[in-house]
Amino acid sequence: MKAALGIAAWTRTGSGIYGTNASLRTCRSSSSNGAGALPKPEAAPSTVVPGTNDPTPNTRQTRSRPSRRCDRSRSAPFRKCPSGYIPGVPVPSEPIWSCDPHTVAKHQILKVYLKQWLPTLLLGGYRGVTYAEGFAGSGVYQGGEAGSPVIALRAALGQRQLLEAGKTVDLVFIEEDQRRFDILKQELTKVWAAASQAAPVPATLRRPHLRCADHADVLLPVLEQIGAMRQPVFAFLDSWGGTDVPLDIARAIATAPASEVLVTFGTRYLIRFGEQDRQKEEGDRVFGGTAWRKVFTLPAGQKKLFLVSTYRRSLQEAGFRYVTSFEMLDEGGHDLHLVHGTSHLRGLEKMKNAMWEVDKVGGVQFRDPRDPAQGLLELGLEPNLMGPLHRALQARLTERPHTVAELKQHALCETAYRAQHVFPLVRRMLREGHIEQSTPGPLSDNTLLQLAGPKPVQDSLF
Template sequence: MSSPLWQLEPATAAKHLLYQHYFDAWWPILLQPNGRNGRSWPKVTLLDAFAGPGRYEGGEDGSPVFALRRLLEHTAVSRMGLSPGRVQLVFIERQRNRYEHLLAELTRQFGPLDQLPVRVVVRHGEAGPDSERILTEVGAWGNPILGVFDSWGSVNVPLELMHRIAGNPASEVITTFGPNWFSRREDLNADLLDVVFGGRGHWESAAREERSEEKWRAWLASYREALQRAGFGYRLQFQVVPRTGKPLYLVFGTGHKKGVEVMKAAMWKVDRSSGLSFKDPRCRGGVPMGQQSFFESDAIDPELLALVEQRLKNGGTTLEQLGQWLLLETSQWRASDAAKALKELKDNGRIVLPPGRLNRSSPVSLRQ
């Protein structure tokens, strides 16, 4: 029997860094008392629907292991009220040998799972057909769910499941597409894609895209639109580009601006000095984030400038509106990045600003 382990790809390692920072922020937001009434959620569920074996060939931790460890060792753990009835991590793995390895790996690293201060559920099953049933069995509905659908190959999660998660309180999803997903459309299963995207008319235009560099953009945009139809008010789409190896692609869906802010804060905490970058699908040129020259100078990232110019071509705006657009509609940029982009574009003679100090309501337009 072949080994259930495989080599950790550079893009996966980069993605794991993002997840770790996001999980670090997600847990305390939902579990610590907050607001004037001091309330927090009575139950929170993390679902890892493509869990894998828990370890890679080189000994690196898989996502179930680091997700559980970072929760149990979180700096705010004493304030999060952990208990098996309140916090649960659900891991689903399709291949039997990987499922068995995952269960053994979690037990090896953390001891008997039924003695932990959180509930750990490890199931042998498929993400698409089984996630909704398993979430029902563990009593997840009615409270926050973070669904991580992190496949390397086939994305088979029904849009109906995404719709149900979107309608669940304070719930979010992360879906990834592996580097080869967009280039293997000759063997696509049209019926399955109908289930994932919500019908033939929602993905056929992406399937017809022949330009290799545009395929991932077309499919990612189609899936982002699918999550919108599912009910996620805010969606981020981006390409994760490691220094070496092939990139992968990620779409994040949430119903709250806070979720967007937390995801982007996680992205900016990732050390990019090794060449890692996050690329917006709408940016087709410029130097990607992560190049050492960016950190060694005061230069503004070309992607940020290109995206702001694209937005201004659609009409004038204000500093505040531009900041919200960057936050909610671009892959990595924050509201605070609007002012520095406008300053750079002004210095380059590309935009028109009113005289005086720039403020939130200052009108901004492209120079004709």
């Protein structure tokens, strides 16, 4: 997989963004070093998470880290038995790595989505919103590409008019690797300084709240502390695709009004190692129960789809009404799923729009994990590649006749497609004789459709 193995090492210092290290009461022996944390800027809000900075020097090297054992005595919000750095899932050991095709696609989706999400909520009656990341990274890639925290900061800076009108935006970034954390601070500071050159950044865009810590320990306490849970929160939980995100985090975020999560979900680790005791516990935390363990009994070809659907259901049970997912495949065929949870149909529509607006990214392909034939999606919508939706609608109509409106709702909520993909496809299916109208008149949302009946056999003698 060309994606993951970075080489460059950056050792820059200095920043103006306010960051702290929170206590790390995990089972890991390695630590985050808060000694180098920056002085607070004058207007920095009080966002110190309870706990102490760990004074030991940073010796953390992600790849050489010994596997972590579960500490059952922790009183932190989440007891964690993380997968660590994940057998079977390549992860970079360096603080900055190259931007693989998955990441390029993910960033495009994020950029497009935030451009819509921020004004929609700020104009929609909320005084403020919070964007939070549990796995922030270093904010920059080897080729100089922006990391997701920088993308988010730029998106917030792009809302100057709303900020000047008094709407507030908080940004929370958690990164547990000290080296990446330090670089992240520098990157955010550079963007902030560049934005302040023309005119000061409105005070309603708060200085990013940064923590060098395990997100499972500090994300929710930080959100509580800054009062974020009383307003919409968008949480991007972008792990390497191991078992790092406990469902309890999503469950807590779901209690904030109009909140959403975007989770990077991988299946390989659990498929390969899930049957071991420790991994079973990790899996239970990710899924919020043991239902996922059925995966061990399934044939190889069904495991991935089963895990993704079970995870979608877990997020729904955690409080997100609409959960959609997209599978991204790199050149090596390695899959990673982007799973989005929201309780608002408009949020779902906008995320679908963002997913479909992604330009073709060389080396990455997309798939709807729910498509039994595993057809590829051609983003940018090549009409010929509607196979997965064709199959989904056909399956729906096998059950009973449906209106066009019902099929649109099904496409939006249960497939990777958008509602607007349905009309042209239905026309084609009618033209090609796969389906027929049960109600007469021009095609509209109210038209009832059914599968085409068998054609009467023509007897050549008559």
